[in-house]
Amino acid sequence: MACIASPILLELLFFWNNDSFTRGLKAIEKSTSLLLFPIFIIGNYQRINFLRITQIYSIATTILMLLLFIRFNVIYPELMNKYLNGIDLWEMGYQFADSIGIHAPALNMHLAFVSVCALFFVFYSIKNEEKRSFKIIRLIVFLLSFFFVLFVNTRMALVNVLAGFAIVFFLEFKSKINVKKTGIISAIALILLGSILFFFVQKNPYMKEKYSKATFAYMDKVGKLDEIDHPEIKVFNSFVTRLSIWKSVWELSVKNLPFGVGASDGKPELVKYYKQTNQQFLAKYEFPTHNQFLDFLLKFGILGPIVALLYMFTIGFLGYDLKSAIIISFFMIFFTSNLTDDFLLRFDGIAFSGLWFSIFASYWLQQKTILDKGQKAA
Template sequence: MACIATPVILELVLFWNNDSFAKGLKAIEKSTSLVIFPLFIIGNFQRVNFLKLLQVYVFGTTLVLLFFFIRFNILFPELMHKYLNGIHLWEMGYQFGNSVGIHAPALNMHLAFVSVSAFYFLIKSFKDHEKFTLKVIRMITFILSFFFVLFVNTRLALINVFIGLLIVLFYAVKLDNFKKVALKSLPVFILLIAVLFLFVQKDPYMKEKYSSVSFAYMDKVGKLDEIDHPEVKVFNSLVTRVSIWKSAWELSLKNLPFGVGASDGKNELNKYYAATNQQFLAKYEFPTHNQFLDFLLKFGILGPLVVLFYISIIGYLGFDLKNAVIISFFIIFFTSNLMDDFLLRFDGIAFSGFWLSIFSSYWMQQKSALVNSD
C-alpha cells in the first residue's frame, strides 16, 4: 500500500514548495485514489478474483466502445463520410476520443490493455477447450478491441498491442506445447493480419503517419516557429515532443534540487516557452508529455525516481508471477509515460492505481497459497 502511494507521499513531503496552497491541495486530491484503492482492494485481497474481474473489464469496455462507435456514426456522419473517403484521416482518432470525453492517447492506452487481455483470454479459451460459442465470443471481442485501437490510431498504442501479443504468445508457448499453441493461434493471426491489411487499405494516411509524418522536421528541435504552419505539419510529430522535452529539461535543471512545486509545473513551463520565444509551444501550452520529466520539473531529483519506482512495482509483480497480462500492462504504462504524462491526469492515476492494487492482491493470493501449501 505504501509503495503504491509513493506519488502522494512525495506530494505531501514537498507540499511546502507550492506557491498556491489551494492548487497544491487540488494536486494531492487527484492522487488520493492511490491511497483509497490500495486500502480497500489490498485490504480485502482474499476476495479479489483477478481473472474474472479482468474478463468483465475486457468484455464491458469493448461493449461500451462499440456503443460509442455506433453513436459516433449516428451523431457525426459527416466525419465518418470524410474518413471513408480518405479526407482528414489524421483527425479521426482525436475526434472519436473527444466524443467519448477522453484524450485519444489516454483512450488508446486503455484499449491497448483491453486488446492484449482479450487476446490472452482467447488463447486461454483454446487451451482450456472451452465451448465453441465462448470461443467465438472471445474472438469477436478481441477483433473489435483491436479494431478500436486501429480506429483511434495512436502509434505507441498499436506498437504496445503487438508487443503484448508476443508476450502472451511467449508465455503460452513456454507453459505449453509449442506446436499445439502455434496451430491454435494461426487462425487468430490470419484474422489479425486481415483486419490490419483492410484497415491500412482504407486508411492510406496510416502509412504516412508511421513513417514520414512521425519523424519530419527533426532538424527544427526548439525552433518550431521556423516551420510554416507548425500546428498543421508537426502538431503530433516527434519533433514537437522533443522540443517540449528540451524546454522541460532546461527548466528543471534551473530548479534543482526540489523543482518548482506540484501546482506550478505547467505554468512555469508555459512561461519558459514564452521567455525562450517559442510561440507555437506557448500558444498551445503543451504539457511535458513525459512523466519522468514532469516529476523532475515539479519535484526535482526525487521526482523521476518515484515514477520509476511506482511503475517498476508493476513489472516486479508481472515477472515474479510470470503473468503475461501484468507484464504487458507494465510495458504499456511505462512506454506511455515516456511519451505522455498519465500521472498528471486523474484517469491515468486511477487507472494505474486500480490495476496495481488488483495485481498486488493477486500476487498476495499466490504467495499465501504457497505458504499454506508448505
C-alpha cells in the same frame, strides 16, 4: 501499498513548494485514489478474483466501445463519410475520443490493455478446453478490441498492443496447452488481424505517412519550431515537437534543482519558460511535458523520477514474479506510454494505474499465501 501511494506521498512531502495553496490541494485531490485503492483492495486481497475481474473488464469495455462506435456513426455520419472518403484522416481517432470526452492517447492506452487481455483469454479458452461457442465469443471480443485500437490510431498504443501480443504468445506457448489447437487458433487470429490491418491501411493511407514521414519530420528543428511554416499543421503531433518540449523541460528542471518548482506550478512555469525562450508555437498551445519522468523532475526535483520509476517498476516486478503475461503487458504499456505522455497528471491515468496496481498486488499476495501454505504443509 506505499509504492502505490508514492506519487501522492511525494506531493504531500513537497506541498510547501507550491506557490498556490488551492492549486496544491487540487493536485493532491486528483491523486487520492492512490491512497484509497490500496486500503480497500489490498486490504481485502483474499476476495479479489484476478482472472474474473480482468475477463469482465475486457468484455465489458469492448461492448461499451462497440456501442459508442455505433453512436458515433449515428450522431456524426458526416465525419465517418469524410474519413471513408479519405479526408482529414489524421484526426479520425481524436474526433472519436473527443466525442466520448477522453484524450485519445489515454483512451488507446486502455484499449491496448483490453486487447492484450482479450488475446490472453483466447489462449485461456484453448487451455481450459471451453466450449466452441465460448472460444468464438472470445475471438470476436479480441478482434473487436484490436479494431478499436486501430480506429483510435495512436502510435504508442499500436506499438504497445503488438508487443503485448508477442508477450502473451511467448508466455502462453511455454505453458501446457494443446499445441495443435493453439496453432490453428493462432493462424486464424493472425489472418484476421492481418486482414483488419490491411483494411485500415488501404482505407487510411495516412497511416503510412503517420508512422514514417510525419512522425520524424523536421528533426533538425528541435527547439526552433517557429522556423517551420505553419507548425500547427505540419508538426503538431510529430516527434520533433516532443523533443522541443523535453528540451525546455530539462533546461527548466536543471535550473530548479534539487526540489523542483512544485506540484501545482509545473505547467505554468513551463509555459512561462516557452515565452522567455521565444518559443511561440509551444507557448500558444501550452504544451505539457509529455513525459512523466521529466514532469516529476520538473515538479519535485531529483526525487521525482526516482518515485515514478519505483511506482512503475514495482508493477513490472509483480508481473515478472508471477510470470503473468497480463501484468507484464500492463507494465510495458503504462511505462512506455509515460515516456511520451504524462498519465500520472490525469485523473483517468492515476485511477487506471492505481486500480490495476492494487488488483495485481492482491493477486500476488494470494499466490504468495498459497505458496507459503504449501511449503508449511510439506
